[in-house]
Amino acid sequence: MRILVTGGSGQLGSEWVQYLNRQEVEFISLSSYDFDLTDHADTRRVMGNLKPDVLINCAAYTKVDQAEEEPEKAFAINGEGVANLAGYCAEHDIKLVHFSTDYVFPGTKEDGEKLPGGYPEDHPTNPINVYGESKLAGEKALKESGCSYLLCRVSWLCGRYGNNFVKTMLKLGHERDLLKVVNDQHGCPTFTKNAVDLCWKLILQEEEGTFHLSSKGKISWYDFANEIFKQADVKVHVEPVDSSEFASAAKRPAFSLLSTQKIANISGAEVIGWKEGLKNLLSELNT
Template structure:
């Protein structure tokens, strides 16, 4: 089986490369510079030459606030590019593995009360910002294409590669004695190592459809930061604050917890407690 990883230089793409290097499989990893998946003709030309049996799409526009100023670019990368891949996969009868986000849901406080275990896969979507809208466009393109697919939604993604909340908060602590962290947004992190391992299990079992994949738990960013500093042995004063103290261009959902009940019931899938996922990540970072 020949696997193509798009967006191979990103946080999730690099995790896939490291994982597949330890497997006896043939794979090709392409950064966006070598494959412009927003260009339909270029996508078909490159893919026809490579002839993959499976495409794992890790390419994404993830600048949530910047997307409000660059909606066209966000929709090109997260929407049209996904449509291009899905159409190719449908035509060639190969599987597309694609990663989406908790931000396709509205994240209201009412939903938090009604859905204490998080949004199930089939809950109606209704994003509150451009980034979420662009990711939903990609999801719809896959569903409409008729291709064989695995659509995996993740949230608060963190790993040893790229930039993320864990790395940022540790860097801030190096130059400050005190930090304010939002304490009214609820969710749970997805650690790239666990995401890749469980996604591969789904691929290996021939699963298809939509799955939510995070670690276990329900926390705020303040809870997350507190545990990061605790495990890293960093002494710093943390102050919990409301989101209103950090106004952002893009609206953030107050609740973005994803229910993992569906994927947790699949034999071979192992979801980690969020504290354990963090411990593994910090060990990888040698913190």
């Protein structure tokens, strides 16, 4: 099996590179500087030269607030870029593994009350910001392309590479005595190492369709911050506040929990608890 990883220098792509280095497979990793997936001709040239059996697409526009100011760029990468990849994969019988987000759902408090176990994979989508709309455009392009695909949604992504909430909290916790963290947005973190492991099992078992990859549990960002400082033994006071205290260009969902029931039913797949995932990540960051 020959694998191509796009977006290989990002948070998720870097995790894939480290993971595949430990597997007995041939793979190539390309960063966004190496490969412009929004360029139709460049897509065909690169894919034609490398001839992968599986394409793992980690390339994405992820600047949630900035997307409100530059929607064309967000849609070019998250929508049209995925359409380019999916079209080529459909023509050449290449399996496309693509990552999306909880932001494709409406994220209302009412949904949180009706869906205590989180959004199932087939729940109707209805994004509330440009970033979510652009990611949904990519999902639709993938499904309409006719290619063999795995669509993996993640939420609150955290890992040892790139920037994320855990790293930000650790940095601020060492700089300040008091932090304010929102307590009215609920979900559960996805840890990159676990997400990659789960996704790899889906690939090896030749699964297709949509899967949610996250952790077990339901928490607020405030809960998450407190546990980070507890496990890292950082002394800082965390004050719970409403989202209204933080001005942001993009509206944030109040409810982001993804149901992991479907992936939990896959042979050999282990959905870890969020506290265990955090413990593993902090251990990696300390090595």
